Amino acid sequence: MEAPFAWILKTEPKSFSWSDLLEAGVTIWDGVRNYQARNYMALMAPGQPALIYHSGKEPCIVGMARVNSGPFADPGDATGKFLAIEIVPDHTLTKPIGLSLLRQRPGLVGIPLFSQGRLSVVPLTDAQYQDILSINTETHG
Numbered sequence: 001m002e003a004p005f006a007w008i009l010k011t012e013p014k015s016f017s018w019s020d021l022l023e024a025g026v027t028i029w030d031g032v033r034n035y036q037a038r039n040y041m042a043l044m045a046p047g048q049p050a051l052i053y054h055s056g057k058e059p060c061i062v063g064m065a066r067v068n069s070g071p072f073a074d075p076g077d078a079t080g081k082f083l084a085i086e087i088v089p090d091h092t093l094t095k096p097i098g099l100s101l102l103r104q105r106p107g108l109v110g111i112p113l114f115s116q117g118r119l120s121v122v123p124l125t126d127a128q129y130q131d132i133l134s135i136n137t138e139t140h141g
Contacts, residue, residue: 003043004040004043004044004048004123004124004125005048005049005124005125005126005128005129006048006049006050006051006123006124006126006128006129007040007044007048007049007050007051007067007121007122007123007124008050008051008053008061008111008113008121008122008124009029009050009051009052009053009065009087009120009121009122010053010054010055010113010119010120010121010122011052011053011054011055011120012054012055012056013054013055013056014056017054018052018054018062018063018089018092021052021063021065021087021089022063022089022092025088025089026068026086026087026088027086027087028075028084028085028086029084029085029086029087030074030075030076030077030082030084031074031076031084032074032082032083032084032120032121033077033082034118034119034120034121036112036116036119037119037120037121038081038082038083040121040122040123041071041083041084041085041121042071042083043123044067044070044071044085045067045070046066046067046068046069046070047066047067048066048067049064049065049066049067049090049129050064050065050066050067050087051063051064051065051124051129051132052064052065052089053113053122054096058096058098059098059099060096060097060098060099061093061096061097061102061132062092062093062096063089063090063091063092063093064089064090064091064092064093065087065088065089065090066087066088066090067085067086067087068085068086068087068088069085069086070085071083071084071085072084072085093136094136095136097132097135097136099113101135102114102132102135105131105132105135107127107128107131108128108131108132111124111128
């Protein structure tokens, strides 16, 4: 896979929602305890786009954020093995982009969002990211 251009960050809206991020203005994205997700987080760089994805009953991308820091030790991890980043909200999507719509896109075949459902940090190439943005434009004006 080519170097990630953007990210999908998954969150359970009952725990931390897009609205929570908008209200906070900036937050530490922490608590990730999956080694593959940690490895992806190690690749994150300030300024990279991050799509916020609500998991749960109606899985969908709801907003766009930006990585605001490089990775650092997760302050809640006593083992020192896991990482955190800081993110800031960019803007809310006109209408959420559901998982079923994402699955229909040939350009998105093979992204870990589909094959590793429990993975909370998903890398995207520039082409994949642009494809997702085009869904929002095509279906929501």
